[in-house]
Amino acid sequence: MDRRRFFTKAGAAGLGATAALATPAIAQENPKITWRLTSSFPKSLDILWAASTDIAKSVEEATDGNFKIETFAAGEIVPALQAADAVSSGSVEMAHTCAYYYIGKDQTFALGTAVPFGLNARMTNAWFSMGGGNELFNEFLTGYNLYALPAGNTGAQMGGWFRKEINTLEDLKGLKMRIAGLAGAVMQKVGVTPQQIAGADVYPALEKGTIDATEFVGPYDDMKLGFYKVAKYYYYPAWWEGGPAVHAFFNLDKFKGLPKSYQRILTDACANANANMLARYDAANAAALRKLVADGALLRPFSKEILDACHTAAKEVFAEINAKNANFKKIYDSQQAFKNDAYLWMQIAEYSFDTYQMIQQRQGTL
Missing domain, CATH: 1.20.5 (Single alpha-helices involved in coiled-coils or other helix-helix interfaces)
Structure with a gap:
């Protein structure tokens, strides 16, 4: 031959x-999969909504189109505040939402987003990724058949819109305010009646007088929502949301069933969406704030009296919850320890540098 x-x-x-x-x-390693993602946010809040499409785009491109995620805005599949419930039950595979929307199930959910006088944005990201936060939070979530990854952060938020000026603690008493998470429990201690209302329903409630005040995110989103038209006093800061995380929630069984490569791709896609959201808000808020002030918004800081009273009330709320909720205490103690160390460092170089630069900006010499 x-x-x-x-x-x-x-x-x-x-x-x-x-x-x-x-x-x-x-084919087995790269199966063709289509998931559905339900968001807690409308498409009109484009920075919040963009995290969902960022994740979907990253995953599809990284898998050559084999893993597709269909994105649905709030209300298209389930109401905004039921997104995580739909994931837990398996109605959809994933959601983009805020953990603290679900404190009615367990107050521990609040620690996944933000708690009053908690972590700022950088600390939040560092605690989740390097301080054991992801592991602790997901240990808690297993009881709900959920797995979560940070997929957005707004940075420190504004304290919200009020129909009247708030100068003293007495001015807060009797106010009806849309406010989410454990901040509502703190506000209740100083005389406010908290209301939890989905984003799309806040403006009509404020316009009709159903509520007297509202907080949402910050200048960019608040400008879109038009709150300045019906409540002109714009307070800062949102001491209840110094750096709130927005999460991608996955059905735990569905996530575990993915090939390891797809799990990695999803994890990286969420990290990308997380960084993008904070960058978008940092880029957009300054111009939006200028426009709000030009349109009649009146900027006001919360007084030290109000901040001190709320801080004291917050510690009371945490002590009450810690005494009866072991899951909450475990995660809260971790965040507190991390925060103490983080602020020890940040007040040295970060605070000094930023304070000097802010003075230059005010003087026009930056």
């Missing part, structure tokens, strides 16, 4: 056998 022809045929046969073996293996 011609040796050349023999090796050519043998090589072709070998390649055919390799291809026959490899194709099913590759």
